[in-house]
Amino acid sequence: MSAPGGGAVLEVRGVTKAFGEREVLRGIDLSVREHEAVALIGASGSGKSTLLRCIDLLEEVDDGDVFLDGETITDPAVDPIAVRRRLGLVFQAYNLFPHLSALENVVLGEMRAHGIGRAEAEERGRALLARFGLGGREDDRPDNLSGGQQQRVAIARAFAGRPRALLLDEVTSALDPELVGEVLEAVRDLKGEGMTMLIATHEMGFAREVADRVAFLHEGRILELGPPEQVLSAPAEDETRRFLRRIQAN
Amino acid sequence: MPSERRLEREAAKRRRRRRGQAIAALSSVVILGGLATLILTSPGWPEVRETFFNWEVFKESFPDVAKAFWLDVKIFLVAEVAILAVGLLVALVRIARSAALFPLRLLAVVFVDLFRGIPTILLVFLIGFGVPALQLSNTPNDPIVLGAFALVLSYSAYVAEVYRAGINSVHRGQRDAALAVGLTEGQAMRHVILPQAIRRVAPPLLNDFVALQKDVALISILGPLEAFREAQIIESLTFNFTPLVAAALLYLAVTVPTARIVDRMGGPEGAVR
Numbered sequence: 001m002s003a004p005g006g007g008a009v010l011e012v013r014g015v016t017k018a019f020g021e022r023e024v025l026r027g028i029d030l031s032v033r034e035h036e037a038v039a040l041i042g043a044s045g046s047g048k049s050t051l052l053r054c055i056d057l058l059e060e061v062d063d064g065d066v067f068l069d070g071e072t073i074t075d076p077a078v079d080p081i082a083v084r085r086r087l088g089l090v091f092q093a094y095n096l097f098p099h100l101s102a103l104e105n106v107v108l109g110e111m112r113a114h115g116i117g118r119a120e121a122e123e124r125g126r127a128l129l130a131r132f133g134l135g136g137r138e139d140d141r142p143d144n145l146s147g148g149q150q151q152r153v154a155i156a157r158a159f160a161g162r163p164r165a166l167l168l169d170e171v172t173s174a175l176d177p178e179l180v181g182e183v184l185e186a187v188r189d190l191k192g193e194g195m196t197m198l199i200a201t202h203e204m205g206f207a208r209e210v211a212d213r214v215a216f217l218h219e220g221r222i223l224e225l226g227p228p229e230q231v232l233s234a235p236a237e238d239e240t241r242r243f244l245r246r247i248q249a250n
Numbered sequence: 251m252p253s254e255r256r257l258e259r260e261a262a263k264r265r266r267r268r269r270g271q272a273i274a275a276l277s278s279v280v281i282l283g284g285l286a287t288l289i290l291t292s293p294g295w296p297e298v299r300e301t302f303f304n305w306e307v308f309k310e311s312f313p314d315v316a317k318a319f320w321l322d323v324k325i326f327l328v329a330e331v332a333i334l335a336v337g338l339l340v341a342l343v344r345i346a347r348s349a350a351l352f353p354l355r356l357l358a359v360v361f362v363d364l365f366r367g368i369p370t371i372l373l374v375f376l377i378g379f380g381v382p383a384l385q386l387s388n389t390p391n392d393p394i395v396l397g398a399f400a401l402v403l404s405y406s407a408y409v410a411e412v413y414r415a416g417i418n419s420v421h422r423g424q425r426d427a428a429l430a431v432g433l434t435e436g437q438a439m440r441h442v443i444l445p446q447a448i449r450r451v452a453p454p455l456l457n458d459f460v461a462l463q464k465d466v467a468l469i470s471i472l473g474p475l476e477a478f479r480e481a482q483i484i485e486s487l488t489f490n491f492t493p494l495v496a497a498a499l500l501y502l503a504v505t506v507p508t509a510r511i512v513d514r515m516g517g518p519e520g521a522v523r
Contacts, residue, residue, distance in 0.1 A: 058426055058430065080429075081433075084429055084430060084431075085432035087430075088430070089430040091426070091430075093423060095421075097427065097428075098446065099445045099446050108441060108442075109431025109432045112441060113431060113432030113433050158431070160431075
């Protein structure tokens with residue numbers, strides 16, 4: 001295993017997490033290098049969301065550590081707020097703020113967490129929304145947007161804080177099939193500009209296309225990790241094959 | 251050109267509507283008319299009309315009762331603002347998870363249990379007569395202030411629980427999202443959770459204010475000349491209850507509009523149709 005900071009933006013080492021008796025993560029080791037996109041695949045309940053939430057310090061890990069740019073962020077002495085300001089997280093269910101407009105959703109963190117003035121934050125926010133195909137929808141409330149549009153606002157919101165890495169938690173799973181493409185397009189766009197990303201996903205085609213490496217998570221462990229053509233096309237583990245067959249059957 | 255089928259349906263719909271209106275009108279006449287007949291033909295009605303609905307007494311007493319009612323209005327306006335603030339503070343303290351706030355949290359629980367558990371009239375009495383009896387310097391002895399204080403304590407306990415229910419009803423994902431964009435717990439509460447919670451609990455909050463607007467009359471037991479007390483005084487001089495009816499109308503003049511606002515906020519289900 002490489003030393004923390006050896007080119008890795010994110011490094012997860014021996015992380016375990018249990019909710020009561022239920023062990024969700026049973027010792028995860030994973031790193032994401034600068035400009036790299038790593039796809040996390042695995043059945044529902046395999047621990048993908050929990051791992052992302054642990055990295056963003058929304059859950060406390062039981063054992064092991066997470067490093068961000070070589071710094072141990074899971075150290076109890078570290079201020080979680082400062083860490084979250086360096087990361088972006090996009091949720092499966094968007095979790096937009098329903099009482100705020102699209103633009104206000106995007107600029108809230110910039111203004112309150114990063115201390116950027118309203119004028120500058122709004123200018124950047126408008127540019128970001130336009131970039132993700134939401135020009136003209138700045139003043140709409142989330143209620144008035146389609147699921148795909150909401151998720152793109154959520155991506156803009158996570159990206160607005162200039163994160164070191166983006167964590168995407170099954171960002172297309174709550175969408176109608178015809179809306180999946182526009183959200184994946186936004187992620188592709190971010191990958192194109194070199195965003196470092198950890199992407200939990202059920203979209204195997206997308207993982208193959210965008211991810212530099214794919215990690216197969218099974219019952220709280222990473223069973224297989226490698227380039228997409230290897231993990232998705234010629235998996236070494238029986239579990240991975242079974243999972244891919246099930247996914248394809250759907 | 252609409253099809254014949256459609257015309258048929260529309261005609262049927264119109265028939266149903268007309269039938270509904272006819273039934274509503276008929277049952278209103280029967281029930282309300284019946285009640286009116288029952289009251290108007292009762293043996294005591296002429297006397298009741300004289301003692302409760304005397305137009306001369308009404309005209310005579312209304313200006314004084316209305317003037318006294320102005321005190322009620324002032325008390326509940328001030329009390330409402332104080333209740334909104336105190337209730338929110340108590341709710342936030344109860345919800346806070348910080349270990350340092352443990353003693354305050356305990357106090358907040360006791361506050362709610364205590365002031366929600368004591369009958370409001372008893373609380374007005376205890377504070378109105380108890381606080382002056384302590385003979386502390388610096389404490390107000392004005393019964394209006396003490397009475398309003400008692401109402402604030404009682405209603406803040408209710409309102410704190412309304413706020414708390416509202417805050418707890420905001421989905422956990424909202425807090426997660428607020429933290430994920432880098433907000434502190436306090437900022438998440440202020441900018442994300444509270445605005446949603448308050449919107450949700452606005453109707454029950456207003457509902458509590460309808461109750462408060464009437465309960466201001468309880469302060470009369472401490473002596474201030476508010477509408478109910480003024481009406482009672484005139485009643486004892488004239489042996490006629492009409493001033494109390496005048497006071498009732500004044501209370502209705504503020505509670506009914508508030509209730510209609512509550513209905514509006516709750517959607518069309520509450521409105522009279």
